[in-house]
Amino acid sequence: MTLPAGVRERRVRTGGVELCVAELGDPSGPTVVLVHGYPDSKEVWSEVASRLADHFHVVLYDVRGHGRSTAPRPLRGGFTLEKLTDDFLAVADAVSPDRPVHLVGHDWGSVQAWEFTTVRRTEGRIASFTSMSGPSLDHFGHWINKRVRRPTPRRVGQLLGQGAKSWYVYLLQTPVLPELAWRGPLGTYWPRILERLEKVPGGGYPTSSLPTDAAHGVWLYRDNVRTRLRRPRTDAYAHAPVQLITPLGDAFLSENLFDDLEHWVPQLARRTIPARHWVPRSRPDQLAAWISQFVTSVEGGRPDAVKATGKYADRFGGQLVLVTGAGSGIGRATAFAFAEAGARVVAVDRDAEAAVRTAELSRLLGAPEAWAETVDVSDEQAMEKLAEKVAAEYGVVDVLVNNAGIGLSGSFFDTAPKDWKKVLDINLWGVIHGCRLFGKQMADRAQGGHIVNTASAAAYQPSKALPAYSTSKAAVLMLSECLRAELAGQGIGVTAVCPGFVNTNITSTARFAGVDAAEEKRLQKRTARLYGLRNYPPEKVADAILRAVARNEAVVPVTPEARGAHLMSRFTPRVLRAIARLEPPL
Amino acid sequence: MTTAAGELTAELRGFRKVQRLAYECAEAVAAQLKPGVTEREAARMQRTWLRERGVRDWFHLPFAWFGDRTAFVNFRVPLQFFPTDRPLEPGMPFILDMAPLYEGCTADIGYSGSLGVNPVQNRLMDDLEAHRELILREVRERRPLREIYEDVDRLMARQGYANRHRAYPFGVIAHKVDRVPERRWSPHVFGFGTRSLKGLAADALHGHREGWSPLWSPYRFSDHPPQPGLWAVEPHLGFRGTGAKFEEILVVTDSADPEQSAFWLDDDLPHVRRWAEDK
CATH class of the missing domain: 3.40.50.720 (NAD(P)-binding Rossmann-like Domain)
Incomplete structure (x- = not known):
């Protein structure tokens, strides 16, 4: 296990599952909750978490069905964004009952966290949100609709570009096959694929639970993608300041996806980083610095403290x-x-x-x-x-x-x-x-x-x-x-x-x-x-x-x-x- | 031109009076600036204020520059100097520049400030002090104007700033001002009073024969020692979208005493008071 020494673990029971929650750092400091993506477990954050632990109370948890958290029974219908929001609230109440938490999400962790940040029932529980490589499915739905309804050459190009980058989403909708692949050869070769194509350094990642995580996590896509993209919520406005970190070399998400984000987020800070999809593994120093800076400025009451005005301030x-x-x-x-x-x-x-x-x-x-x-x-x-x-x-x-x-x-x-x-x-x-x-x-x-x-x-x-x-x-x-x-x-x-x-x-x-x-x-x-x-x-x-x-x-x-x-x-x-x-x- | 006691002659007192009037105007208008006021409105405020106090003619009509226009960013043609509809925003730097004629005497002043706190503008204003000292010292040494211009350039480069007076017509850091006869009809072309332009043209012709120029520029025609008379000196610093300048009259005489050979007409001006307060 790659989490640093001094980590405290606890189990949180919610909605028929038991979540494995790890904590680092001084619990009296501001709480930063790191949510992992697919196919991952909380260990994807180990490098970032150890860097943040000096200044903050860092909390990581395995999403239901991943790592050492238990999976819902039955799997179908057990991974809806509503249930994931219940999980988040249960974790937040357990680790920081009286102060709002700072959310950080990568990949599906970010997709979930967008849901947390844009639904009413979490208002007052989230102080800030740092998003990387995971759009809100509602924003994504509106993004597609806008381009389908008024197709200009550029918009069609963007649509086709993102459509091609989402190839794996279609595959994951097929029954049984993805599970078989993950439990079979894909699960074995995945670490090597990551190292080769995504330039993710090794070192105890991914963990041995990968085949099960990936097989369970398929339901994240099946339970949410089609329903949300078909009928996106129209009130998905963020109620907390958001810092968006966009990896420029992301093979799965195009930058244009976030073009209209200012419409949904009143306080948005943008960052770009020349890296591929798995930034928590490949660029932990930069992420930890940006998260610290953002959390500190929000805690100090100045979410827009990024006073730099230059053209490349995001970079x-x-x-x-x-x-x-x-x-x-x-x-x-x-x-x-x-x-x-x-x-x-x-x-x-x-x-x-x-x-x-x-x-x-x-x-x-x-x-x-x-x-x-x-x-x-x-x-x-x-x-x-x-x-x-x-x-x-x-x-x-x-x-x-x-x-x-x-x-x-x-x-x-x-x-x-x-x-x-x-x-x-x-x-x-x-x-x-x-x-x-x-x-x-x-x-x-x-x-x-x-x-x-x-x-x-x-x-x-x-x-x-x-x-x-x-x-x-x-x-x-x-x-x-x-x-x-x-x-x-x-x-x-x-x-x-x-x-x-x-x-x-x-x-x-x-x-x-x-x-x-x-x-x-x-x-x-x-x-x-x-x-x-x-x-x-x-x-x-x-x-x-x-x-x-x-x-x-x-x-x-x-x-x-x-x-x-x-x-x-x-x-x-x-x-x-x-x-x-x-x-x-x- | 001054008496032993340092008293100014009647003529210089006239120039000092109009220069003070202009700076009063700048301070009054600056105090009224608030978010949303446009450059045109600020220019009109200066004009109205001075007209109410008896100004009838201009060396040039009042200018106002806001934001990055204080550093003349992307200025290519002289028409861009004229006030635009750009509104003032909190923290923005601004420059008011006016040249009224009053009782036959000309003033040409520049006033820089910012709406609220602007640390960069503040710093530029502090750093202008060295330029005021450098110019006076080297004029007293009777150095050729072109060389003084280059020394000012070097000081700016050392400070880390760009020379923005280079953007002015002929790239001048200063130009001569003089008495202008008051007439009932005083038209202006492209913002400049025709009577003043006529005076400047006469000086230019005169100087051309004698080997000097009423324009203090980086070019060969300014390669001569300071010519006695009144010079409106306007070093203009630019630093990445923020500009600051002062403009005031330097008196140059043919006196042998260095103290008397050149001096600033007035040491009781907003920017000079500001530097004195900081000390």
Whole structure:
């Protein structure tokens, strides 16, 4: 059994069945009730429950007919949503008689919990509800009706898409066969199927009761789906705040299912997560964080405490984002964009004052927490220390942005070895250290993540004026592509961003090889002015970075010239080579 | 232009009077703003308030910007500066900008605030203080205006903000203001008073011959030391959908004494008082 030590068990009798209820954590704290789905038992929550137990009174129970709860006799008609609601009320009364509970449901647990949250007789017993991968059957019925009655091409597409994803629901309606399959080969192979297709890590899950759970649970579908979808309730309005967590890679539910949810839920907070269906197993850290945050804000009387306003607030809210070179330019704008989306930000820069400033403004923009760290990314030991500190104090980084970089211009023969060393140390080794240390932490945690490396349009646009810089950025581009291939199996995405000419202070810190100090000053000023005339703001690059992470894109050229050069590098490389020979207008 | 005791000349007192009047107007209108008031209504409130107190002509008609329009988000054509029907919402930042003429003297002021608490706007206002000090210091050093402009840019970048005065016509951070003869008929085109524009055009022509410009811009024509006269200076910070500015008159003279060579016309203005209170 995979539930953590210190778990207290009790039996609750209700409506002819006996439910097995497990409790963790301090009973005087807010009560969080976790309801499992199909084909599961309460053990699906073990990872999440142990993380929540530090702050809350966590309650899990086996739904009737599952795990160590007894099954109703006869099975037919014993699994209606009304009876499941009776069970929930009995459990809630037993574990938290005088305070409403916070509900969390996954899959069929969420389907049930939607029923609990939308019927009148539970009013005052539910403080909040966090739903994942399970719609209300009533909302679902209305969703289908709306699309059948007024079919537009898009609506028909959505209908067909969800219809195809629901294939197993039709199979489960056939008599006897599903039970035979579960008690036979399917029950044996299921753990392997989960690991292969759904990327669910092993470790005591699923439990040995799986064949019986799955065979009994078939009646959840047979007793409810057809009746509810045919005649959905028209008063299925939620009477508690709801947090909806949508896994983007769910093979059984389409995202569009929840499009009209605002109509049914007055206080709705949305979250999205790039993962497959079994998020309680594959992303326990993120779920526990979001549940804690939501429960805490509801307890504090502020269910809409998610004050982040950014476009991707549902995706990055509460995540830990580390940005190097965050003291200025693209790095700073990226830190701000993540802060606006509600992420926790670690701003790393070698300029302490600038990093502190970024962290300060990030908090103003909506980051729940933001820290400044002063580190030179080319310093291996300093980076190792930083990685240790971040892991120990702030947690494992969810999104890493390796952005720190410097410019170096000048012909190949004017570029001295020490100039080469400096550019490669910062632009390439900085990225390597970042990926090596923080990427390792991500991979070890095995709960996904994303790495963004700032390359440059110079990575594919050769130029006689930028040999060292272009070489370093081309290396970053290839490193990103290789790493992307290596980490793809672990749910970690890698993106190379190629901005182009962006108006930042890289121009005034760039080195110009082979000229004296006065001439270098003049050239810096001149480039700064040219970049100023181009005036492409770093904020747009930051937006592109967030979009790239949300969509898991591989290579992202940003400015029009960067995109043009990217296209040309594929189709007309000779033109690029001709451009490479031009003298820059300095 | 000032006496030994620091007293202003009669002419400067006239300018200070109208600048104070304009700031009074801004404070009065800001106090009346409430949720649902639109930019057009706020602009009209400023106009009415000033007309009631004897203003007949304008350098430009009053502007009002709410929400992300304070940072000129997605502004592409100058017509977008004109007030719209966007309503004010709680917590929204706003900017009132007006340039009345009174007894022949021009003022051009900008007043930033927010309806209720807005921590970002608050922070921007605090950070504007450094810009007011930087501009005065460098004008006293007689640095070329274009370089001062670039230093202001650098300070903004260091603070983490974007330069939004760049969105103004010619990207100006400041422009000259002057006396304008009062006439019974004072038409305006595109929100700007024709008599003031005429004065500005005359200055531009004059300056073109002598190598200076009445517009303080990032371009080559501003590559000259500060020209004596009155400059309406308006650094405008933008930070992800929130903008803040002040605008007030900087007096530049040809005095050899640095203290007298440049000074802010009035140190008793809302934003200056706010900084003094915070200390």
